[in-house]
Amino acid sequence: MEKAIRTLFYFGPLLFAFGFLAPLIAQTITVMGWTPPFGLTPLHTGLIIGGALGLIAQFRGKWL
Amino acid sequence: MSAAQDLSQLSETELIRMEREIARKHIDKFPYLAVIWAFTNLAVWLALWPLVFMQLIPLWLAFIIATANVALSYLPSHEAQHDIIAKPGTKLRWLNQLVGHLSTIPLVLPYRVAKVTHMAHHKHANDPALDPDYSTHADGPIRAIWQSIKNRQPRAKGGFNAYGDMLTREGCQDVLLHGILYEITFYTIMFALAWNGFAIEAALLWWLPRHIGITYIHFYLSWAPHHPAKEQSRYRNTRSFRSILGNIGSMGMQYHIIHHLHPRIPLYRTPRAYWEMKPILEARGCDVEGL
Numbered sequence: 001m002e003k004a005i006r007t008l009f010y011f012g013p014l015l016f017a018f019g020f021l022a023p024l025i026a027q028t029i030t031v032m033g034w035t036p037p038f039g040l041t042p043l044h045t046g047l048i049i050g051g052a053l054g055l056i057a058q059f060r061g062k063w064l
Numbered sequence: 065m066s067a068a069q070d071l072s073q074l075s076e077t078e079l080i081r082m083e084r085e086i087a088r089k090h091i092d093k094f095p096y097l098a099v100i101w102a103f104t105n106l107a108v109w110l111a112l113w114p115l116v117f118m119q120l121i122p123l124w125l126a127f128i129i130a131t132a133n134v135a136l137s138y139l140p141s142h143e144a145q146h147d148i149i150a151k152p153g154t155k156l157r158w159l160n161q162l163v164g165h166l167s168t169i170p171l172v173l174p175y176r177v178a179k180v181t182h183m184a185h186h187k188h189a190n191d192p193a194l195d196p197d198y199s200t201h202a203d204g205p206i207r208a209i210w211q212s213i214k215n216r217q218p219r220a221k222g223g224f225n226a227y228g229d230m231l232t233r234e235g236c237q238d239v240l241l242h243g244i245l246y247e248i249t250f251y252t253i254m255f256a257l258a259w260n261g262f263a264i265e266a267a268l269l270w271w272l273p274r275h276i277g278i279t280y281i282h283f284y285l286s287w288a289p290h291h292p293a294k295e296q297s298r299y300r301n302t303r304s305f306r307s308i309l310g311n312i313g314s315m316g317m318q319y320h321i322i323h324h325l326h327p328r329i330p331l332y333r334t335p336r337a338y339w340e341m342k343p344i345l346e347a348r349g350c351d352v353e354g355l
Contacts, residue, residue, distance in 0.1 A: 005244055008248075012218050015251070019255035019258065019259075020251075020254050020258045020271070024258055024264065027258075027261065027264050028264065031264065057218065062214075062218060062219065062220070
């Protein structure tokens with residue numbers, strides 16, 4: 001149990017990126033009426049940007 | 065007692081007697097404001113959700129109100145942590161506990177975590193190793209804000225991570241579990257809202273207000289009253305100060321020294337107790353030059 005919780009929190013940045021940032025970016029793109037490049041959908045864009053930010057935060061141990 | 069009175073010639077025993085006499089006048093006053101504040105604040109914050117989802121108020125306005133709600137959510141619980149609303153074994157004890165548990169929901173800070181860590185803060189104020197709030201220490205106001213943000217990074221040593229370390233060190237695993245469950249619940253709600261098309265609403269009603277609220281709380285409830293946080297003695301580990309936002313804008317923290325000396329004095333009585341006690345505090349060598 002403790003190991004599962006530790007693992008969950010260890011991967012917190014990635015979970016946050018895909019669980020929250022990605023749909024937040026997607027919804028923001030839709031609300032603002034922006035068109036993502038390369039024919040990407042807002043959700044794909046959110047997953048790419050959010051995922052990249054999450055990956056960086058996961059390695060650095062900090063978002064800022 | 066006039067503020068001009070010089071009490072430095074009085075004995076230790078005499079100063080203690082006078083200080084306790086003043087404190088006694090302010091202890092055991094029922095904090096109506098804190099109780100009304102706790103329930104009203106939570107009700108307003110909860111009401112924002114349906115009001116926004118039904119488009120009855122604009123999201124930008126709800127964001128401002130939610131940010132105020134989160135910033136205001138800690139202090140009623142703080143009164144409960146010190147048993148100011150009702151002591152253990154008294155008739156209104158349930159109200160004390162209810163306020164303690166409910167008021168910090170917007171802050172995602174469980175009452176038991178808040179209470180255990182806050183008692184440790186009182187016991188070890190400004191001790192770099194043992195004060196769980198020491199991580200808010202910084203050289204100036206801008207650095208204090210930045211420090212608060214840094215403390216919330218995933219692998220930070222301070223902030224809530226310092227609370228986790230302290231609870232583990234003290235063997236309070238059950239309390240730590242409360243904190244973990246609160247965090248998991250919070251993020252589960254955030255993720256569920258986000259993936260159901262309400263990410264912006266979740267961000268502006270809870271996630272961002274929580275970050276701003278925590279920064280404000282760290283600044284005014286922890287950094288400002290303890291700055292420069294170098295001394296640990298009873299009369300020197302906190303101070304009085306003048307806030308540019310006034311006493312209400314700093315949520316009563318200008319008189320925080322009274323709270324550390326006599327934690328059972330309700331927040332609304334600390335200004336009066338301070339002015340009555342000030343000559344004693346000066347005689348004690350307290351840092352009371354700010355007010």
